[in-house]
Structure formats: C-alpha cells, structure tokens
Amino acid sequence: MLMVSLLLTAFSGKAQDQPIINATVSGIVLDASSGDPLVGATVVIKGTTNGASTDANGQFNLRTGQKLPFTLIVSFVGYAKKEVVVNDKQVTINLDPTSNKLDDVIISSRRRQESAQEVPIPISVIQGSRAEDAGAFNVNRLKELVPTVQLYVSNARNTTLNIRGLGSTFGLTNDGIDPGVGFYVDGVYYARPAATALDFIDIDRIEVLRGPQGTLFGKNTTAGAFNISTRAASFTPGANFELSYGNYGFIQAKGSLTGPLGKKLAARLSFTGTQRDGLFYNVHTQLPINDINNIGVRGQFLYTPSDNVKITLIGDVSNQKPNGYGWPVAGVVPTQRAAYRQFNAIIADLGYKLPYQSAFERKLDLDTPSKADNQLGGVSVNADIKIGNGTLTATSAWRYWKWTPLNDRDYIGLPVFTISSGNSVHDQWSQEVRYSGKISSKISGVVGVFGLWQDLKSDPVQTEEAGSAQWRFAQSTTSALWKTPGLFDNFGIRTNNRIRSTSLAVFAQADWAITEKLHFLPGVRYNYDKKVVDYDRKTYGGLQTTDAALLALKRLVYTDQSFHTDYDQGNFSGQLSLQYKATNKINAYATYSIGYKPIGVNVGGLPTANGVTLIDLANVKPEYVAHKELGIKTRPSANSILNLTVYRSDIDDFQTQVQTPEPGVNRGYLANAEKVRVQGVELDGSLRFTNLNFNAAVAYTDGKYVRFTNAPVPLEEVGGAQAFKDISGGELPGISKWSGSVGGEAHTNGNLLGLKGNYFLGLDVFYRSKFSSSPSPSQYLNIEGYSLTNGRAGFRASNGLSFFAWARNIFNKNYYEMLLAAPGSYGQYAGIVGDQRMYGVTIRYTY
Numbered sequence: 001m002l003m004v005s006l007l008l009t010a011f012s013g014k015a016q017d018q019p020i021i022n023a024t025v026s027g028i029v030l031d032a033s034s035g036d037p038l039v040g041a042t043v044v045i046k047g048t049t050n051g052a053s054t055d056a057n058g059q060f061n062l063r064t065g066q067k068l069p070f071t072l073i074v075s076f077v078g079y080a081k082k083e084v085v086v087n088d089k090q091v092t093i094n095l096d097p098t099s100n101k102l103d104d105v106i107i108s109s110r111r112r113q114e115s116a117q118e119v120p121i122p123i124s125v126i127q128g129s130r131a132e133d134a135g136a137f138n139v140n141r142l143k144e145l146v147p148t149v150q151l152y153v154s155n156a157r158n159t160t161l162n163i164r165g166l167g168s169t170f171g172l173t174n175d176g177i178d179p180g181v182g183f184y185v186d187g188v189y190y191a192r193p194a195a196t197a198l199d200f201i202d203i204d205r206i207e208v209l210r211g212p213q214g215t216l217f218g219k220n221t222t223a224g225a226f227n228i229s230t231r232a233a234s235f236t237p238g239a240n241f242e243l244s245y246g247n248y249g250f251i252q253a254k255g256s257l258t259g260p261l262g263k264k265l266a267a268r269l270s271f272t273g274t275q276r277d278g279l280f281y282n283v284h285t286q287l288p289i290n291d292i293n294n295i296g297v298r299g300q301f302l303y304t305p306s307d308n309v310k311i312t313l314i315g316d317v318s319n320q321k322p323n324g325y326g327w328p329v330a331g332v333v334p335t336q337r338a339a340y341r342q343f344n345a346i347i348a349d350l351g352y353k354l355p356y357q358s359a360f361e362r363k364l365d366l367d368t369p370s371k372a373d374n375q376l377g378g379v380s381v382n383a384d385i386k387i388g389n390g391t392l393t394a395t396s397a398w399r400y401w402k403w404t405p406l407n408d409r410d411y412i413g414l415p416v417f418t419i420s421s422g423n424s425v426h427d428q429w430s431q432e433v434r435y436s437g438k439i440s441s442k443i444s445g446v447v448g449v450f451g452l453w454q455d456l457k458s459d460p461v462q463t464e465e466a467g468s469a470q471w472r473f474a475q476s477t478t479s480a481l482w483k484t485p486g487l488f489d490n491f492g493i494r495t496n497n498r499i500r501s502t503s504l505a506v507f508a509q510a511d512w513a514i515t516e517k518l519h520f521l522p523g524v525r526y527n528y529d530k531k532v533v534d535y536d537r538k539t540y541g542g543l544q545t546t547d548a549a550l551l552a553l554k555r556l557v558y559t560d561q562s563f564h565t566d567y568d569q570g571n572f573s574g575q576l577s578l579q580y581k582a583t584n585k586i587n588a589y590a591t592y593s594i595g596y597k598p599i600g601v602n603v604g605g606l607p608t609a610n611g612v613t614l615i616d617l618a619n620v621k622p623e624y625v626a627h628k629e630l631g632i633k634t635r636p637s638a639n640s641i642l643n644l645t646v647y648r649s650d651i652d653d654f655q656t657q658v659q660t661p662e663p664g665v666n667r668g669y670l671a672n673a674e675k676v677r678v679q680g681v682e683l684d685g686s687l688r689f690t691n692l693n694f695n696a697a698v699a700y701t702d703g704k705y706v707r708f709t710n711a712p713v714p715l716e717e718v719g720g721a722q723a724f725k726d727i728s729g730g731e732l733p734g735i736s737k738w739s740g741s742v743g744g745e746a747h748t749n750g751n752l753l754g755l756k757g758n759y760f761l762g763l764d765v766f767y768r769s770k771f772s773s774s775p776s777p778s779q780y781l782n783i784e785g786y787s788l789t790n791g792r793a794g795f796r797a798s799n800g801l802s803f804f805a806w807a808r809n810i811f812n813k814n815y816y817e818m819l820l821a822a823p824g825s826y827g828q829y830a831g832i833v834g835d836q837r838m839y840g841v842t843i844r845y846t847y
Helices: 002-010 128-133 193-197 343-349 470-474 548-555
Strands: 020-031 042-045 051-053 059-066 070-075 082-086 090-095 123-127 149-153 159-163 181-185 203-210 224-230 238-246 250-260 265-276 280-282 287-289 292-306 309-320 329-332 371-387 390-406 417-421 424-438 443-458 462-466 492-513 518-540 561-583 586-597 623-637 640-658 669-689 692-707 738-752 755-768 786-797 801-808 816-821 828-833 838-846
Touching: 042 059, 051 059, 070 090, 082 090, 123 128, 128 203, 149 816, 159 181, 159 193, 193 371, 193 390, 329 816, 343 470, 738 786, 755 801
Parallel strands: 020 090, 181 224
Antiparallel strands: 020 059, 042 051, 042 070, 070 082, 123 203, 149 159, 203 224, 238 250, 238 838, 250 265, 265 292, 280 287, 292 309, 309 371, 329 828, 371 390, 390 417, 390 424, 417 462, 424 443, 443 492, 462 492, 492 518, 518 561, 561 586, 586 623, 623 640, 640 669, 669 692, 692 738, 738 755, 755 786, 786 801, 801 838, 816 828
16 A cells, blocks of 8 residues: 555656757867867767767767757766756867866765765775676675675575674574674665675665664664665666676676666666586586576666656566585594594594595585575565655565575585585565655754564475484494494484564664754664564484484484474664764764664574473574764865774674584574674775776774683584583684775776777785684684785777776685584584686676
C-alpha cells in the first residue's frame, strides 16, 4: 500500500512543455590557452538527448526544435566541463585545460547530496572510474585502496568484512550473528556477508563510512557502512563497454546501456562477467582449482512523472560457480597432546606425506571435490518525492541468497573429513521510509523507520561426514577399539536449522546550526530485534553397533544436538556530535556514540563437556559499543585535501568466533569476550597538479582484548592441562597496527593513431604490518607484513575510447591473507594464499 500511495502522489505534478521553433546551431570548440581546435569534443543541449561531436576542424552542427536561448554542455578529456548559454546560431566555445583545483566529492551518506569535506564523518570515497582503473572489481580488491577496511575470504560464505578491525567474526562465519558493517547498494541493505564476494556491477561511487552509523541508516551498523551507488538510468543515451584479457586465462567483460523509453521513462541494463583459470593445482585430481567463474546482470527503470517525483525499479542477479575454494597446508604446530596424537605422527602411521613443501608452491592435495556455488539477487522499488524543503524516500526490497558448497576441511588427501556442505538458502524483505531535508533555517536532518525480515535455513540439510582415516586423527587413547573396522566410515551429521529474524527501528539525526560555524548533531535510534531459531542435528552412518564402548568413541566425533531459541529485545542507541567550521578550509568535529548488536545464536554446532552438549552456549549476549572520535578535515590549498581522525571504541560482550578441538564444531562457535578496545589514528589526503593526481592514506590501529578470561587455548596449547585460558591483553585477530596506501596517476596530452587524448601512467602501493590470524593469540598463527604494488599505463582518447596495460602484485610477493586451523585441532593449518603477479590489457569505450 505504501508504494501504491507513493505512485499516486507521483502523478500530481505536470511537466511544462517549451515553445518550439526550428533552429540550427553550429560552432567551434577551441583550446582556451593555445586556440587550437579540439577534435572529438562532446556538445549536448542541456536537458535533452540532442548532441554532437566536433569534427577534424573542431566544428559541430546541431539541429534542434528548441527555442533560443538554451544551454550547451561541452566536455572533452583533459579539460574542464563547461556550460554555455547560446543566444545565436553561431558560437565559439573555449575550454580550459583541467585546473589544479580539486573538485568536491559529492556523497549521499547523510541522505542528501553534499561535499565529503563538509560531513562530520570519517569517510573514504572511491569513484567507480577509479575502482575500475585500479582493477578493484570487488571489495577484496577495494581493500587495497582503503587501508581501514579488512576483508578475509576463505570462501564466499566465510567472508569477514571489517572496518577498523570490527564488524564480523574473524575467520569463519556463523549464520547466527549479525554483521557490524552495513553493506548497502542503492539504499538496499544486503544482510549476507557473501554479497561482498560478488563482482561490482556498473558502480558509480563507493562511500566507506567509519564508526557507528545507526542514526543515518536503516540497519544498525556498529563498525561502519559501505554505501554503494550504481550508475542510474538516464534520459541521455549512453553506453560503455569494457573487455580485459590477462594471464592465467583472465577474461572480464563489462558493459551497460542507458537511454529513454519515453518522455518520462528511462532504462539501464548492465552486465559483468569474469573468468580466470585456477591458481592452484590439485595433485589428487590432477586438475587446476580456485578459479573464477562469475556473471552478474542488473536492470533498472527510472520513471519521472513530475519534476518532484522519481521512481526507480531495480532487479539484479549475480552468480558464482568456481572450481574452488581449496587451500594448502601452510604449516604444522606441535600441540600439547601425546606424541602419537601429533599431526606428523598420525599421517606417518597412515602412510601419507604432503606432496609439497610450501604453500607457495600453489599445490593442493584434496580428495573431496570442491564446490562453492554462490548466488544472490533481488528486486527493489525506490521512490523519492520532494515535499517542502526535503525529500521523502521509500525503499521496498526483497533479496535472496543461495549457497551450495562442498569442502575438504582437513586440507589433505586422506579421507578424514570427506564432506563439509553447509547448504543454505536465505530470503530477506526490507522496508525503509525516511524524510530528509530542512526543518527550518537553522535545523536540517533525517528521520526514518526501517524493517528487516529474514528467513535463513538449511537447504534442505547441512552435512558433515568423516571418512575411514578419521579413527587415527580422533584417537585419544591407546585402546585397540579405535582400529575397529568401519567404525567411522561415512559417519556424519545432518543438520536442519532455521533462523527467522525481525529487526525494526526508528532513527533520527538532526543538524542544528547554532551559528554559521558551530553545528550540533544529535542522533537517536530505537531497535527491536526478535530471533526464532530451531536447530536439530542427527548422526548417521559409521559402524552400526550396540557396544557402549564403541558408541562412546563415535560420540567423541559427532553427537546429536537440538535446541530452540525464541528471543526478543528492544534497545536505544545514539550519538552526539559537535562540528566547528572554522573557515571554508577547516572543518573540525567531535563525536560520542553508543551502538548495539543483537543477540547471536550458535548454529554451527555446540561444544560438549563429559559427553553433554553445552546448550547454555547456544545464545550469545548482545554487543555494546561506546565510541569516541575527533576529526579535522582541511583544504590546505585549492589543489589539496588533508584529513585527520583519532578514535577509540570500547566494546562490552564482544561477539567473537573461537575454535575448539571438537571435530563436530568444525567452524568454531560464538562466544563473548567481556571487554575489547580498539583505538587508532587515521591520516589521508590528496594532491592535484596539472598533470598529476596523488593520494595517500595511513592508519594506526591498536585492537586488544581488555578482558577475555575464558577463551579457548590457541592451537599449540591444545591437549594441555587447561582447555580455556585468560587471554586478556592479547591482540585482536585481523588487525595490523600499521596499514597504508599511496597512489597517483600522471597524464599528458598527446595523439595516438590519429586520436587525440591523454597518455597516463598510474601506480598504487598498499602496505600492512604483521597481524594475528587466530582468535586466541598464537605464536604460530601470525602473518608477516607485506606490501603490494599495482600499476597501469595507457591512452584515453577524447572520443571515449581508452586502452591500457595493467599489472597487479608487480613484484610477485608471496603472502598469506589468513591462516586457518583444521577442524579437530590436530596441528595442521591452512594458508589462504594471496594472488601472485597478474597482468593484462583492457580496452574500454564510453559513449
């Protein structure tokens, strides 16, 4: 009914027709400094689709039915775009070469169009064109441009997206926890972390907001938000196509078409497809593995029944079907178990040897086929209606996620765990209504309501199964019963689980201009969350026996488990900010905010004690965040920007994922660390010269467990006198104390094959220092710091054609993105190995 009423409102306005007389306008476009004609400049009548390009003499002709005067928009690569009011049928237009002045970066994070430098929020903005030039076609590549973003992926489901080290559990994903980093595309919240593993489709702008943002966005975000805008449908016809080819069989094609379907209806159709050969070789199957096979399509309609109403309908689907993911054993940790229970002794007894010495040989030995089918899609309707001094926005959306995996969780070629398949299907429905605008001459802001309903369930069951080699890995005594033939053969668990969740919220944030320079920004949010969870898993297979001693051995590997949770809770959160605009070049602000993340529910298996399932661990307490921040945004000169942020976040009942030696909890389980602290300093800036653009960012991040007194022991302490330890003071996983990026692009005017345009050379360097890759700090599971260098060089022609060569990881650095202990904590751990050197060429055409 809401969308129907908005559509009815849409017809209240009437377009004004212009008087028409025939006119032919001709002219010439010149370089303002040299007087030379500009060949291939674009000349368009503002507000129409009528346009032309200049010929070899810099001249153009336009036939139009519009009445003089009207406005021309003239653009040319390397020159400032210009609007010219035309009163005569003959015109001369001079374009100025692009100046050193930095253009304002316009964002929409506060639900209105404004300069990023004017917003009292630490924010990084990546334009779609820059992301495309840098080869950042997904978030995993984007993190190399924004050093405060951390993304860890062992497969699409197990995606950790963090900002400043906070947001999601490190390592492996438990479906029963809400992410702390909001991921929005065109105003629609994407609830599943797997969405961040997909390729971007026709991206216009990516805004990364750091710190809690619950008073601006529908879904509560305790660590930050990605606010992604795609290129909109346009009444001006346009198109862009891109084709890339590289080593390892890399092929990527992207494109979009847009234009009018009528006076008030426009459309856009976009697609992307990426393929690449596997970067690893599975010696077991003698086939490559860990390839890329992605495709995505996005379509949208824009309907403008009046000047005050804009309605957008968007549908998309993205599909990944890689032969992967599989990971090599990166090392073996000596545990505190008996000598016969060490990994090397176990595989020696079974006559097995790893067929590689180093993970960087890029070999695997996996006896279970690897599969990671990941599909997401949905439909949304957005209506923007100008009312008074603001805009009423309503966004209705449905999205789905379907995940069909098959993994080899022991990382070796023995039948230890033969099946790990957490099939899932997810549906979400969301509705947001908000009003943003001026309330009075002194007060502006946003107020809204939000609802999110999710249904996540196994599809139809999730399966874990052991193989014939499991007996030797699970063996915990010298009893001969472990060798009973067939005891663990095809012994497994089938799990049915379902999480139905409701999240409702009312949120508001005001901007009160106490004076022209001093602004006060209070914000408040009320959240209501409800989760209904059903979890039931049953064992099957293995040796069918009534022998109590043999049954007890089987229960050491897998047990039946079942529980039901019905939980609901309301909560207030909010923020207070003070902003002081000392001059038009200096913008300072201070913020205090409190955030909240709702209860978590363990749906990956629960640990046991003395054969009894610890049902009390099914629920994980809500997480509370108190956040303080000081920032200053400056423009030292017309061609430079320099911003500084200092912050501290204190988290009570931090929701974390921890490991356990039990094979039946092979993705770990959720727990609460009593208190966690993350603090840091961020500095970023950009500088622009006539022929050079330069940008840099550096971040210092210090994250630690202030108090975590009952954490599981790290891998090397498994089998000792204690199963839990006090890790208070230990560092949080996934956080480098130092990270940074620096990049730039130089360009110069020139000609190539008769085309006029710009030659360019770009370089980006990303660095991060050492970080822990274990929820409980381990002396073995630390990843050394590394740096990556990416570059590109080519030619952009003024007619919209460009082509360039590119390379990623130019110096072919070997590095790990993450280390993962194998289920059962036998001592071996896998390495998520970063991509080696990649290179190729790209050709792009924009009309």
